[in-house]
Amino acid sequence: MPNVITANNLTLSYDQDDEVIKNATFIIKKGDFVFITGPSGSGKSTLLKSFYGNLKPREGSLVIGGLDMIDIKKPKLQELRSHLGIVFQDYKLINEWTVEKNVVLPLWISGYSAEVQSTQARRLLHHVKLSGKEDKYPMELSGGEQQRVGVARALAKNPFLILADEPTGNLDEYSSNVIWDLMENACQQLDTTVVVVTHRIPMVFNIPYRHFTIDENGSVYEVH
Amino acid sequence: MGAFMKFIKQHISLIFPLVAILLGLEFFIVFDRTTDTYEKSLSDSYSIMVVAREEMSIDDFKTWDKHILGVKELSRPEALRGMKLVDKKSLEESLPYFYKIKLDNLLGIQALEQVKQNLTKSDTIKRIETFSSTYKSQYELFMFIKFSFGLFIVFMTIIGFFLIVKQMEVWNFLHAQRMKVMEIFGASLFLRSKVLINMAVIDAILSAILTSSIFIALKNIWVSDSEMKILKEHVSEIFFVSDFFILLFASIFVVLIAVFLVVINVKGE
Numbered sequence: 030m031p032n033v034i035t036a037n038n039l040t041l042s043y044d045q046d047d048e049v050i051k052n053a054t055f056i057i058k059k060g061d062f063v064f065i066t067g068p069s070g071s072g073k074s075t076l077l078k079s080f081y082g083n084l085k086p087r088e089g090s091l092v093i094g095g096l097d098m099i100d101i102k103k104p105k106l107q108e109l110r111s112h113l114g115i116v117f118q119d120y121k122l123i124n125e126w127t128v129e130k131n132v133v134l135p136l137w138i139s140g141y142s143a144e145v146q147s148t149q150a151r152r153l154l155h156h157v158k159l160s161g162k163e164d165k166y167p168m169e170l171s172g173g174e175q176q177r178v179g180v181a182r183a184l185a186k187n188p189f190l191i192l193a194d195e196p197t198g199n200l201d202e203y204s205s206n207v208i209w210d211l212m213e214n215a216c217q218q219l220d221t222t223v224v225v226v227t228h229r230i231p232m233v234f235n236i237p238y239r240h241f242t243i244d245e246n247g248s249v250y251e252v253h
Numbered sequence: 254m255g256a257f258m259k260f261i262k263q264h265i266s267l268i269f270p271l272v273a274i275l276l277g278l279e280f281f282i283v284f285d286r287t288t289d290t291y292e293k294s295l296s297d298s299y300s301i302m303v304v305a306r307e308e309m310s311i312d313d314f315k316t317w318d319k320h321i322l323g324v325k326e327l328s329r330p331e332a333l334r335g336m337k338l339v340d341k342k343s344l345e346e347s348l349p350y351f352y353k354i355k356l357d358n359l360l361g362i363q364a365l366e367q368v369k370q371n372l373t374k375s376d377t378i379k380r381i382e383t384f385s386s387t388y389k390s391q392y393e394l395f396m397f398i399k400f401s402f403g404l405f406i407v408f409m410t411i412i413g414f415f416l417i418v419k420q421m422e423v424w425n426f427l428h429a430q431r432m433k434v435m436e437i438f439g440a441s442l443f444l445r446s447k448v449l450i451n452m453a454v455i456d457a458i459l460s461a462i463l464t465s466s467i468f469i470a471l472k473n474i475w476v477s478d479s480e481m482k483i484l485k486e487h488v489s490e491i492f493f494v495s496d497f498f499i500l501l502f503a504s505i506f507v508v509l510i511a512v513f514l515v516v517i518n519v520k521g522e
Contacts, residue, residue: 081437110439123431138440182438 030058033190033222034080036249038089041072041079049075052089053249055241059189062216062236063224067243073226076243077194080224081113082106094189111139114183114221118195120175122167128154128178129163135186153181157211173204180211184219191215193225209234264456266423267508270416271460272467274507275500277409279468279492282499284402286490288395292359295395299388300325301354303372304380308350318371320356320364327351349379362389417511424449424515432519446516453508461501468492 034057041050049072057063067073078084080093082101091098096109114135122131130137132153133146141149154160157177167175176196183191193212197205213236216223230240240252303314311324360368365388369381432445443450472491 083437107439107441110437113439115437121430121434121437123434125431134435135438138435138438138444 030060032056032092033059033061033094034224035092036089037091039079039086039091040088041075041084042087043075043084048087049247050079050243050249051247054089055249055251057222057224057239059222060216060220061222062213062238063222063241064230064238065224065226065241065243065249066228066230068245069228071243071245072247073243074194076249077192077224077226080190080192081110081115111135112186112188112190114186114188114191114215116176116179116183116191116193116196118198120167120172120179122175122178122182124167126166127163128159128165128167128170131167131178132181133185134182135188139186149185153184156184157181158207171204173200173207176200176204176208177211180208184211184215187219188221191221191223193223195227196225197227197231205231206233263452264459267417267420267453267456268460268463270413270420271456271504271507272463273409273416274413275460275464275504276467277406277413278503279464279496279500280402280409281406282496283468283491284399284406288399290490292395295391296356296359299356299359299384299391301356301368301372302382302384303352303354303378305350305352305377306379307377309352309377313375313377314352314354314372317375318368320358320360320368321354322357323355325353325355327353359392359395362392417507421511421515424512425518428515429519432516436519442516445519446512449512449515450509453512454505457504457508458501460504461497464500465492465497468496 034055036053036055039050039053040048042048053076065073065076075084079086079091079098082093082098086099094109094112096105101109123134126134129147129150132150133141136146136149150163151160154163157180159174159177159181162170162174167178170178176199180196183193191212196212197208200208209231212223212225213234215221217236230238241249242252243249303309308326309324311321314321314324356365356368365383369383372378372381428449431448435445469492472488476488476491
């Protein structure tokens with residue numbers, strides 16, 4: 030399987046004195062489902078941010094989908110991001126847009142026709158069990174429903190990599206299970222690589238996964 | 254009605270400061286245009302009286318001061334009109350030469366004094382009358398009006414800019430989240446700012462139309478009914494069709510700068 034993420038002695042920091050992630054070396058392959066856990070403030074979200082180019086590596090190397098994240102230029106980064114699916118704990122939906130418009134955001138950015146956008150929106154909303162809510166606004170939905178819109182948006186362009194930062198952090202158990210099911214399906218049926226930052230790995234998880242943990246010193250280990 | 258009110262609420266906060274700036278700009282253009290003409294008419298109606306021992310030509314005068322534009326000799330019989338004299342002819346011959354001198358523009362008080370000083374240096378010139386007190390009051394009043402109006406325009410423009418800065422903060426509050434999300438999903442700068450650009454350009458066009466309408470109304474209603482001679486004389490200069498395009502260009506330029514500053518200050522999360 031080809032490598033999707035390759036980190037070699039990767040060091041991340043927000044300023045010169047404070048290293049958040051130190052000398053991390055790992056490879057994540059196509060189709061892998063990866064959980065990244067660790068205590069609060071250990072750098073889980075920071076590591077994820079570096080995967081979508083929101084934080085440049087300070088030292089070492091990081092290659093995502095064949096692109097070196099150290100020297101990546103703005104247009105290439107925009108192109109890379111348009112092929113990623115990103116899910117956030119606080120959903121990051123656009124409140125003044127309808128559910129349908131939120132879901133097709135990655136398609137709209139890539140210039141797909143209105144017809145393709147509409148067809149894909151219906152398919153995705155059916156997939157996340159939100160059919161009939163196309164014209165609702167995010168604020169009219171429950172937290173679990175909003176996160177399902179977030180997952181649908183992440184899946185809109187069949188990304189090669191899904192990055193999820195605490196996707197179930199604000200959800201009840203039922204909604205969390207729905208989200209995990211959707212993630213499992215994406216990984217299993219579409220062979221998408223999924224990287225999830227979480228405090229706790231779900232008790233019931235139906236597919237094989239890898240587990241990285243970050244200790245308080247910012248060192249990354251594979252534990253499973 | 255609800256949609257209309259929503260539209261007004263969304264747009265008025267930018268249209269208002271834009272109109273303030275555009276009014277300032279158009280007032281400046283119109284004022285500059287009208288005062289130029291007025292300045293010229295003041296200058297045309299003003300002349301210096303010179304009494305010379307010998308006949309002098311325009312070139313003779315110009316050698317003494319570069320501001321001299323034209324010279325008109327007053328006929329000597331004119332000066333003696335109304336007098337009952339026995340030997341009018343010989344008296345006429347013994348009289349000096351009288352000249353009315355036009356200047357090239359409306360000079361300041363000091364510059365006018367300098368013209369007088371320069372002419373005094375000539376041995377041929379006996380006497381110079383600049384009518385400086387009348388000139389001074391006209392000149393100072395004109396300059397005071399020009400300065401006050403300029404100050405008012407600057408003040409209006411500053412207020413307009415402050416209101417636009419305030420509007421930029423509102424935009425930042427309303428649009429930052431959307432732009433951040435779009436950036437995360439790989440949208441270009443243009444796509445991220447498209448909504449804001451569309452809105453701002455609409456406001457810019459509306460502002461230019463509104464400002465032009467105000468001036469057209471001033472021209473056709475207020476000035477026509479006005480008793481002020483100076484306004485009536487210059488009514489044609491109050492608004493040109495080309496002014497609309499100047500206003501449109503200026504307002505689009507201002508809003509695009511504002512949008513650009515908002516967009517580049519929004520960083521993805």
